[in-house]
Amino acid sequence: MRYFKVAALVAAFAFSGSSNAGGLDDLKQFLTQTKAAKSRFSQTVVGRNGKTTQKASGTFVFQRPGKFRFVYEQPYAQIIVGxxxxxxTWDKDLNQVTVKPVTQALGATPAALLTGDGQLERNFVLKDAGQSDGMAWVEATPKQQDAGFDxxxxxxxxGQLRGMEVRDNFGQTTLIQFSSFETNPSLDAAEFRFTPPKGADVVGE
Known part of the structure; x- marks a missing residue:
């Protein structure tokens, strides 16, 4: 796939909380109060040299544990369903579908932080990361050395999640911004089903 990484593409959504809470408190409250959500997102990838290498946007829905749907609208049409x-993962232009066990694909990834079972300390070291850019931040460091990101x-x-920054092992940083949050909406079960399109090349099933 041209630009998608499960480890770099995740979303999370609004919930009520105290504006005085630290990032770690906000994350824990999110995990207990938000069982499903949907949002728009915009994503920018910045290289080690500080230059923007990729931009993308689309929509996202999730239902914990482990169910989610990304729809990439720009710059390429792509759908990712857990x-x-x-x-x-379906790349429309290539008409190629890649299939993996969801537990293998998530593991200790940023996706697991927000769509997993909430047992974060099992895979991550968590700490408050202070205030910057008008946001309260929490930092998660994977315990697995082969997680694919730092x-x-x-x-x-x-108390509302607005941004995410993922720094990978190659020095790239993926920045994600969230908008039009909707917390615990009523979701159609069809959102989390995927049938490969006719003629698609299916890899990994």
């Missing part, structure tokens, strides 16, 4: 057992920072404003 149905609780499998992770389906750290992820999650930013909250007034």
């Amino acid at each position: 149905d609780g057992q499998k992770l389906w 750290r992820v920072r999650i930013g909250f404003v007034g």
Whole structure:
């Protein structure tokens, strides 16, 4: 796939909380209060040299544990669906579908921080990361050395999640901003089902 990484693409959504709470408190409250959500997102990838290398945008819905759907609208059409057992990634232009067990695909990734079972201390070291850019931040460092990223920072404003920064092992940083949050909406079960399009090349099933 041209630009998608499960470890770099995640979303999270609004919930009520105290504006005085630290990032770690906000994250814990998010995990207890938000079982499902949907949002728009915009994503920017910045290289080691500080230059922007990729931009993308689209929509996201999730239902914990382990169910989610990314729809990339720009710059390429792509759909990523986690149905609780499998992770389906479809590149429309290539008409290629990649399938993996969802537990293998998530593991100690940023996706697991927000769509997993909430047992974060099992895979991450968590700490408050102070205030910057108008947000309260929490930093998560994976315990697994082969996680594929160095750290992820999650930013909250007034108890609402607004941003995420993921720094990978190659020095790239993926910045994600969230908008049009909707917490615990009624979701159609079809959101988390995926059937490969006719003629698609299916890899990994």
